[in-house]
Amino acid sequence: MKRLNVYVDGFNLYFGMVEAGLGNCKWLDIHSLANNIKGTSHILNDTKYFTSRINNNLEKQRRQNIYLDALASTPISIEYGQFRSHSMQCSQCSHVWYDYKEKMTDVNIATSLIIDAFRNAYDVAFLVSGDSDLVPPISAIRTNFPQKEVWVVFPPKRDSNALKKVASNSFILGKGKLAQSQLPDTITSKYGVILNKPIEWR
16 A cells, blocks of 8 residues: 555635536535545545635635634644735726735645655655646656655646646546535534534535
């Protein structure tokens, strides 16, 4: 059996599901998903979820906080980047507005993949993302640790030929696996708080 680590790019997966019209799959159990996509020759060793806490919409913050508290009650680790605002200006009318973007997620994923390879923490890594910025760490791992496999699991509506070229293998995450990997509608947090699936996600 090969030890499997699963690394999930939270925003990439989330927006892929939204674009695919799979909003009813947002209450996703990441640990269950990892178990449902592993192969028969894999034993799940570790699951890591990478995201950032949003700060530009109170209702979305509320739903995200509930979801992250629910995930924290499952056997996964969550690693946070940052959600930052930056000013934008129209070149035609000079109007200025603020846009928000997550920062550091791809760096955090790359760092974790490489450090875990050096620590010999996995034989196979599944990367759930379609972000081509992750080509360099995958290439580095496969060059320096040729015995290790790095598979890319593409979220819905996400694809990258560059990732396919450097990965050991790749496949698309389908609706069936997502629907099969949902948290219970009601879950108790690790602090004993009752958490309910947001009505907007039902």
